Amino acid sequence: MSRFKIIFSGPAGAGKSAAIAAISDVTPVNALADADAADRNRASATNVGMEHGTTLLSDGSTLHLYGTTGEEPLEAARDTLMAGSTGLVLLIDGSREDPLADLVQFVGTFERFIAGTGLAIGVTHADRAGSLPLKEMAELLQQSGFGTVPVFEVDARDRRDVSMLIEALLNLNDPVAQP
Amino acid sequence: MSRRREVRICHGGMEEAEVRRFEQFLRHVTGFECLLAEEPEAEVAVIDTDGDLGSYLVRAHRMLYPARPIIHVSAQGSLGRDALSVWARKPVDPAAFGEALARALAAATPAGSSDSLVRGRQRRPSALARDRNAERIANLYVGSMTDIDVRDAAQRERASYHPGNYLQGFFESARQFAGENGTVTALMHRQERILTLSADGLRVTTSLDRRSLRSLGLIPLAKQDFRIVSGTPDPDHVWQPASPLLWELALWASRGRIPAGVPFDVPVHLLRWPNLTRLGLTPDAIRIAALWSGHPTSLVLSARTLQLPQRNVFAFFSACRALGLVRLKAATEQAPEVPPTAPAPGSAGRGLFNRILAKLPGLHDGTEHR
């Protein structure tokens, strides 16, 4: 049976844990979820701050979802995480001061990896943001040579929204595949 | 006491308060157990045809549900009379309504019930709100047009529409007016203000309930009844983003066709992905977007490559075009089109999507019906 691997990254609080939980069959293993930010940072030094959820697909394949802050202390650790993955979902908190700068930072962190697989952007916390710079993000990515990247408003807690991001990512990999 | 026959009834374009009164009324109809149903699952539609929009409501309903009897409730007589139209004269009492219902059901062919495309929960969507139930019915967005042979001019014509004849075009004109004059702009139908656009054209309010809005969106409009004027913000309604409305207006007008003059055989580039989580989702939208973002492909070849009905591609294109998200590569630069090739079997995305969807309820629950 096939295994597929999707990585979620983005700033703290953007909704990585929520998104993984929304899709996963069982509550994701995330001992750090309830820790406050200081604890989380401290823990990430030893634990790589990673979390994982899975969902079993109807044909018996599994979809593995990994969340990472992108702050792996060793680049080698990130490479290990990324190896064999199907694509990267960046969740950007639209209510933070400069979501575009956050996007640039995270795209930079994963640049090497994005070149080889797919990228989709979910902009979260729309309810707390005035308006979302979806268009600006898409144009920035286009100008930076990443092509026409899907940029959706999502509520990371909403299964349908998160599913749609994953769907876009998978279809970018293989638009012609027959359903 | 004999059991009364159950009938599922929908209204066409009543406002919230009217719907509640109507629901009360339905409890007392002589001879029938009337249930207020969602539009797709109704057996009979009841439309008040005395209002300004009466004729649009009737024609739009007939377009969407060709085999369903309609009771025209009117002081004046029935509009657009056809074999499936029954007139109930106002004021209607429970006995008269029961009689009208009996006539309506008698007029219906057995096929009438095949109007029921999808069963959904009972709920009342409001204008501009996301109507997931309506989303389930792809028919609303892409219609039922069969594939055409693009070499045939008559068939190309059949697959084309003129946005300017529809509410889509009126909206676009109003937005242009707002931009040119830097003012809040109103679209009037006779004396009634139906749409208000902010001066920047990015936000909109409407006084219409969702079904009336959709009826206006689906049917070519009588131009003389509409005016675009400078206005003031509408204090009774909350501003909403304009793009989801324009997206939907384009889908309603298009019904699986493309704007006249757009070539069928020129590659389509996707400039930006539509914000699909917040727009009416058309069948196969994500697959089509993914194709156009990586391999610009003409409308006709897109349908063939993805093995989709052309109407799914045409509808999605029309909506993307209304939002300025696609570009056609100029014909002069055009090299012969080569179909994008499928990656080797076993590559990551193949077939995965549907397995996820089968697994993830809520995404696919009917939103992508063919």
Ligand SMILES: Nc1nc2c(ncn2[C@@H]2O[C@H](COP(=O)(O)OP(=O)(O)O)[C@@H](O)[C@H]2O)c(=O)[nH]1
């Ligand atoms: N209002 C709102 N809250 C969200 C959204 N997405 C996630 N959250 C909440 O934001 C908080 C932080 O999310 P979390 O998944 O822990 O972020 P992480 O640090 O990226 O893992 C949680 O309470 C989530 O439930 C959103 O789109 N809107």
Ligand SMILES: [Mg+2]
């Ligand atoms: Mg987390």
